[in-house]
Amino acid sequence: MAFVSTPSSVSAVMLKVLFALVPAIAVYQLYFGPAILISIVLASVTAIAAEAAMLRLSGFPIKPFLLDGSALVTAWLLALSMPPLAPWWLIVLATLFAMVVAKHLYGGLGNNLFNPAMVGYAVMLISFPAHMTQWPALSTLAQAHLSFAETLQFIFSGALPDGMKLDALTMATPLDTLRTQLLLGRGVADISSMPVFGTVGGKGGELLALAYLAGGAYLLQQRLITWHIPVAFIAALALFAFGFHAYDAARYASPWFQLATGGAMLGAFFIATDPVTGATTPKGKIIFGAGIGVLVFIIRTWGGYPDGVAFAVLILNMCVPLIDAYTQPRVFGHGEKNS
Amino acid sequence: MRTLFQFNGGVHPAEHKQESSTQDIACAPLPTQLIVPLQQHIGQRAKPLVQVGDSVLKGQMIGQADGATSCAVHAPTSGRVSAIGEAPVPHPSGLPDLCITITPDGAEQWVERTPLDYQSMSPTEVRKHLRDFGLAGLGGAVFPSHVKLNLGKLAKVPTLILNGAECEPWITCDDRLMRERTADIVAGAKIMQHLLNADEVLIGIEDNKPQAIAAMRAACADARFEVIAVPTLYPSGGAKQLTKILTGKEPPSGGRSSDIGVQIFNVATAYSVARAVLHGEPLISRIVTVTGNVDQPRNYEVLLGTPVKELVALASPRNDTQGYIMGGPMMGFTLPSDAVPVTKASNCLIASSPKLFPPPPPALPCIRCTQCAQACPVNLQPQDLYWFSRGREFGKAQEYNLFDCIECGCCDYVCPSHIPLVQYYRFAKGEIWAREREKQQADLARERHEFRLQRIEREKKERADKLAAKTQGSKAPSANAEADPKKAAIQAAIERAKLKRAGVMPQNVENLPVETLKEIKEIEARRAQLKQAMEKQPDTPNS
Numbered sequence: 001m002a003f004v005s006t007p008s009s010v011s012a013v014m015l016k017v018l019f020a021l022v023p024a025i026a027v028y029q030l031y032f033g034p035a036i037l038i039s040i041v042l043a044s045v046t047a048i049a050a051e052a053a054m055l056r057l058s059g060f061p062i063k064p065f066l067l068d069g070s071a072l073v074t075a076w077l078l079a080l081s082m083p084p085l086a087p088w089w090l091i092v093l094a095t096l097f098a099m100v101v102a103k104h105l106y107g108g109l110g111n112n113l114f115n116p117a118m119v120g121y122a123v124m125l126i127s128f129p130a131h132m133t134q135w136p137a138l139s140t141l142a143q144a145h146l147s148f149a150e151t152l153q154f155i156f157s158g159a160l161p162d163g164m165k166l167d168a169l170t171m172a173t174p175l176d177t178l179r180t181q182l183l184l185g186r187g188v189a190d191i192s193s194m195p196v197f198g199t200v201g202g203k204g205g206e207l208l209a210l211a212y213l214a215g216g217a218y219l220l221q222q223r224l225i226t227w228h229i230p231v232a233f234i235a236a237l238a239l240f241a242f243g244f245h246a247y248d249a250a251r252y253a254s255p256w257f258q259l260a261t262g263g264a265m266l267g268a269f270f271i272a273t274d275p276v277t278g279a280t281t282p283k284g285k286i287i288f289g290a291g292i293g294v295l296v297f298i299i300r301t302w303g304g305y306p307d308g309v310a311f312a313v314l315i316l317n318m319c320v321p322l323i324d325a326y327t328q329p330r331v332f333g334h335g336e337k338n339s
Numbered sequence: 340m341r342t343l344f345q346f347n348g349g350v351h352p353a354e355h356k357q358e359s360s361t362q363d364i365a366c367a368p369l370p371t372q373l374i375v376p377l378q379q380h381i382g383q384r385a386k387p388l389v390q391v392g393d394s395v396l397k398g399q400m401i402g403q404a405d406g407a408t409s410c411a412v413h414a415p416t417s418g419r420v421s422a423i424g425e426a427p428v429p430h431p432s433g434l435p436d437l438c439i440t441i442t443p444d445g446a447e448q449w450v451e452r453t454p455l456d457y458q459s460m461s462p463t464e465v466r467k468h469l470r471d472f473g474l475a476g477l478g479g480a481v482f483p484s485h486v487k488l489n490l491g492k493l494a495k496v497p498t499l500i501l502n503g504a505e506c507e508p509w510i511t512c513d514d515r516l517m518r519e520r521t522a523d524i525v526a527g528a529k530i531m532q533h534l535l536n537a538d539e540v541l542i543g544i545e546d547n548k549p550q551a552i553a554a555m556r557a558a559c560a561d562a563r564f565e566v567i568a569v570p571t572l573y574p575s576g577g578a579k580q581l582t583k584i585l586t587g588k589e590p591p592s593g594g595r596s597s598d599i600g601v602q603i604f605n606v607a608t609a610y611s612v613a614r615a616v617l618h619g620e621p622l623i624s625r626i627v628t629v630t631g632n633v634d635q636p637r638n639y640e641v642l643l644g645t646p647v648k649e650l651v652a653l654a655s656p657r658n659d660t661q662g663y664i665m666g667g668p669m670m671g672f673t674l675p676s677d678a679v680p681v682t683k684a685s686n687c688l689i690a691s692s693p694k695l696f697p698p699p700p701p702a703l704p705c706i707r708c709t710q711c712a713q714a715c716p717v718n719l720q721p722q723d724l725y726w727f728s729r730g731r732e733f734g735k736a737q738e739y740n741l742f743d744c745i746e747c748g749c750c751d752y753v754c755p756s757h758i759p760l761v762q763y764y765r766f767a768k769g770e771i772w773a774r775e776r777e778k779q780q781a782d783l784a785r786e787r788h789e790f791r792l793q794r795i796e797r798e799k800k801e802r803a804d805k806l807a808a809k810t811q812g813s814k815a816p817s818a819n820a821e822a823d824p825k826k827a828a829i830q831a832a833i834e835r836a837k838l839k840r841a842g843v844m845p846q847n848v849e850n851l852p853v854e855t856l857k858e859i860k861e862i863e864a865r866r867a868q869l870k871q872a873m874e875k876q877p878d879t880p881n882s
Contacts (some may be wrong), residue, residue: 002751002761003664003669003671004353004508006350007750009703009755009756010755012755058470061701064700070706110704203380211412223710224708226709275708276706276710280712329718330718331592331740332579332592332717332718333591333594334591334592334740
């Protein structure tokens, strides 16, 4: 056993992931109001409490595991995936489900088969579909604005300041708008002229996507993730979008739109790259990432939900053992290179 | 310019070469006693040739090669054999081995040294001499050199590689040797080239040793040997890795490098070959780096058998030294005690202190981050091997090429969860070997048992035949005579079945539970240990 080691640790890895999320949170808060900060705090507190309780129940030492930071990563990713204006119990429930069922009932850190954040998200989406659509409107488009205190009050009690309606605060997301408008028979170009759309994606959302991209670039630079999953994810999604867009531009949105909206960038760099639940071989990572990209396109285009990152990730999580088993790299001294 | 090739991964730990590489090689003084292990090489232990009380001369053979893969050991100085018996040796197990202890007389009186005219001798004869000169690989693997220099059925091995990469941190013995004793290294390479009938000689040196590269280039100018600077990346000095870097060929898994027309030796081995063949000196000393937590790190030429304690004293270990690592910090091991002797495998001694090599923080679960897979020079998936080894799925581990692991420690080095991965692989390999041995023994026992059953059956039949012949001969009633053989046959069959049941069934029933019990016991013990470790962990701070 080596007597020396790199100074890296699980905590350091997780802290860097959190750090990489900071630009996106800043953009989110700037464009969509302070609700995201409240849900991040709610998720973090719930995650740490749930983790501590589960560690205690399963007899693991609490301190080193609590300090590993993995609970916070799950909490932040979940908060960034959920609609922040939803009632407080939604994010709390989602986090509890993610930590208790998806992570600790499978054996805790390193043993879970499914991405905990995505399990929490998917369960809430199926159980409380109405609450899961309370997306805050872009601040420049919203008819009303909430102060931090008012946001807090709304999330915890559901009470809005006098005379204000929920509709004034929330808005359908670009993906949702595209979906419903397409069903109404309008063309993509026509729909894209609606105020919720920006240059290529959703207004404000484009910048958020860029912030996730910047965070992802940092993770790559720090060698915490490899290029395989994000590149395969983005390439597959873009390729499919490009093909269908080229075939019928009126019915299928452009690849740029697909990449800049919804959970595409968050998914590609932060969620699909979860090491515990993802494929591990280089080839496997490419298949895994591409599979998610293709499924995201399919679910968005023909599925029952406006976005499909969570389901795509969970479905590919199921395939990981198979993918890894069939994509073992050639070991030194084996195979065709030796004649 | 030669195109160099890459192996997967590799790591770049802090080099720490400066500490010991700036001073020239010093000659370690004669120790008070020399403890010479008879097993300093891979293969069969040498057979002792002397008895307690014998006087020996410097360079006199005191242990004879025993079998094909074995080599001789020699008295490192003149003196008297004061003991022959088990003594602690530098091995991670801490188990003692057979050693010959010599008390020096201080005269340093040599045996007669006769250089060999190797060019007029047959290769077989030269190799026999090398075996009797005690030559084994000095890079650390100590494989008997004469075996690697055997062409066998091959007409030649086209490429001879000298390994001067010295990729492990802290170690500088090859660096200094290449700078100071260049001519003999080149001469040794020529002898090896002659024996292997090699077309080309490549000398690979990591580019963090510019002086060694310059010295070797100057010495090789007229020999048409190619000195190649390879990028500093651990483990480029692994025999297989260096072969790949220089030739692009990969020694086949489970095969030999000569299968791809390559043979590779450490530069120090080449030096010792030259000393042996051209000067008649057997392998009785080697260069050892003494470094780490010492005030005067340096390289020493050390007589084999010198107690570690006496050697490290020369470098003045600091007060907080708490032990010694033999080899480098990546693949070396902590010596069980400083009473063990320096052997042919001892390239480096690192005094360790908690400050220099802090114990790793408690291991966390594997998060499958694949940092290990990205670092693995053999392109294994260490995270999977860890999972299988830990779960005792040894078959699966083997299927995922556990035995291709060179235990270089790159995965340990990068693991953010600080899991001692190599220890898991060693454990799995050990278990697989143990099971293999058990299986072989069981097979042998079964064969013996089956043979015994056959013999009993045969004897029974012979007896029945004899009985039948007798009864026929005594003119018994013919009806009975006809029925008897049938009856005997039936009886024999019943007996056979009974024997089978008696012989086979109880064995299975008896053996299985013992095995299972043993396994259960092992598991229980491990569980208890884990539980203990778990209870301890909360107190230790986590970083």
